[in-house]
Amino acid sequence: MQEVIDKFIEISSIPRCSKREEKIREFMQQWAEGAGFPVKADKVGNLLITVPAGTGQQETPTIVLQGHLDMVCEKNQDSGHDFTKDPIKLVFDGDWLKADQTTLGADNGAGLAIAMFLAEDKTLIHPQLEILFTVDEETGLTGASALPAGFLSGKVLINLDSEDEGVFTIGCAGGRDSEIIFPLVYEKCPAASVHYEVKVHGLQGGHSGVNIGEQRANANVLLGRLLCRLQELPGVNIADVWGGSAHNAIPRESFAVIAAQGENVTELESLIAELQEEFREAYKNEPSLAITLRKKDEQLKKIISSGQAKRLVDLFLVAPDGVMALSKEVEGLVETSVNFATIRRENGKLKLLFSQRSDKAQSRDWLTARIESLARLAGAEVSSGNGYPGWQPDMDSDLLARAREVYGKLFGKEPLIEVIHAGLECGIIGAANEGMDMISIGPTIKNPHSPEEKLHLPSLGKVTQFARELIRSYCVQ
Secondary structure: OHHHHHHHHHHHOOOEOOOOOOHHHHHHHHHHHOOOOOOOOOOOOOEEEEOOOOOOOOOOOOOOHHHHHHEOOOOOOOOOOOOOOOOOOOOOOEEEEEEEEEEEOOHHHHHHHHHHHHOOOOOOOOOEEEEEOOOOOOOOOHHHOOOOOOOOOOOOEEEEEOEEEEOEEEEOOOOEEEEEEEEEOOOOOOOEEEEEEEEEEEEOEEEEEOOHHOOOOHHHHHHHHHHHHHOOOOOEEEEEEEOOOOHHHHOEEEEEEEEEEHHHHHHHHHHHHHHHHHHHHHOOOOOOEEEEEOOOOOOOOHHHHHHHHHHHHHHHHHOOOEEEEOOOOOOOEEEEEEEEEEEEEOOEEEEEEEEEEEOOHHHHHHHHHHHHHHHHOOOOEEEEEEOOOOOOOOOOOOHHHHHHHHHHHHHHHOOOEEOOOOOOHHHHHHHHHHOOEEEOOOOOOEOOOOOOEEEHHHHHHHHHHHHHHHHHHOOOO
């Protein structure tokens, strides 16, 4: 449907990184008011837009359409895009829509566009609709977690944040983040040393829940292995490290700044080339994996002390990452995982962020305890968030039965039903609103949370058509 694509294009022109949703929230408020729909906001900026029921449907139960306003803002290093003010540069490629070297924001801009279209559709027979647009979903579902009691009246919720057309999500993992805060001790940089930036790059990255079971390489993990091998060379010292972009994105790029004695340069270059081939052999699914060694013109004044650097590399090597356990109930489903997400230097300390997921709260919490123990053993501080709950599937759901029937009639085939290893706001909303009947749907989106993200346009039309008929199915005919 071109109208939905047009709305997505409009949304893509508005900056909306997580925690910076002011402009997209203002746009949505103005849209709602212009259409005559009552709108209210809570103290953190979540919006609830009420679309009055159609003629004769005032007694039909309210349906909630739900999505999130923010997007993961990630770009290739050589991109000049400024997410604070630049519109996303859209690239149409046949049936697919992509962005130019940045995330596309189809997660969850596509859901926003669908909800707006359905609200404006004058031909749609519908009960009262509550359109819930939350903030800050991508950095920990904090907007949904802050929803006040009684904000919603509807008890049927259609979440528009899934990424495979023809697949209904009815359950998801819970999550929790932990940050290890490692103290840095410096010493004077040796004289006559040559300074380099080492870069691990060219990786696929992707969603730390959806893609974690595909064994994609994590740039932070590879950087740790690289630094371990570099320490074997005499006269090589570490000055700085950083990598990753977000708690829910598998790191695509990581960096280190090192100082090496001039006589070791040839050996250093040979080791870098050797490690690149070694990593490529280990990750055949990462054909663009590369390690780049670039000489720095500016001189370093200090390096991380040798003892503290060894302790840091040890921490990198034993830090957990990837799939920890597979589900015993659902074949092929990841039960528990952790993403070694980001490395950041701040105020003389190095902050290592980990993101744990599990559909078992106990497994998530034990993994968190493991990371906290690791931090203490490394002589570091650690801080863990409260986390968010998973969403347990209900196979007897009336909404699910209705959705399966509608989808079968529309498209002549059965939808797939799944539980996913990713966080959805349904878990939080359902926990806070007893009796909420929920399902999550969405168009096909590939490689979310990375600059390779792309949206399948025909699936956008199919999901819109399906959501329209699903809403209609509740109405008095």
